[in-house]
Amino acid sequence: MKLQKGDQVQILAGKDKGKKGKIIQIFPDSDRIVVEGVNKMVKHLRAKRENEGGQRVEFDGPFRADNAALICSKCNKPTRIGYKFLENKKKTRTCKKCKQTI
Template sequence: MNRKFHIKKGDLVYVNAGVDKGKQGKVLEMFPEQERAIVEGINMVSKHTKPNAKNPQGGIIKKEAPIHISNLNVVDPSTNKPTRVGRKLNDKGKLVRYAKKSGEILK
């Protein structure tokens, strides 16, 4: 299954639903099969860990949990506000993503 999503790894996104509504963060990882993404500092959960080589003390660590991509919007680079994403052909004939609010092409 090779679906295209409105967000990609590295995008700055706005959370529009859930506990972290209104926050922004960078997409660290995508899970296309589950339609979820891990966003920096968003949807933090406490994970209990046993002592290991990386964490010899063990204990409770905070880490990001995946969030569904329907709850995320790409942040428009020019206005710094959330926007919907469209696709259009650029002058070289390549399909590119653009911000619907400003028309600016997203990297």
């Protein structure tokens, strides 16, 4: 997966299309990410005792990484990610728009 935890992304599809946010969790196995404030879901928890009401818990749901584009920290535009190998063979990510290392 090209995206990393902490990346700023823009949502490209779905009900939150156009929204921006920070990746707070990634699931490389299923190619899914969780972005702060995006794809809000509500979980209903049943009451543990009879005299308590059930609880509504809001959380940010995971969605396909394909539906998000990285926002380049250098040119501030949603971009595709390229890779570049440094002299010490370390792999770095580059912005396809401004060619800078991200």
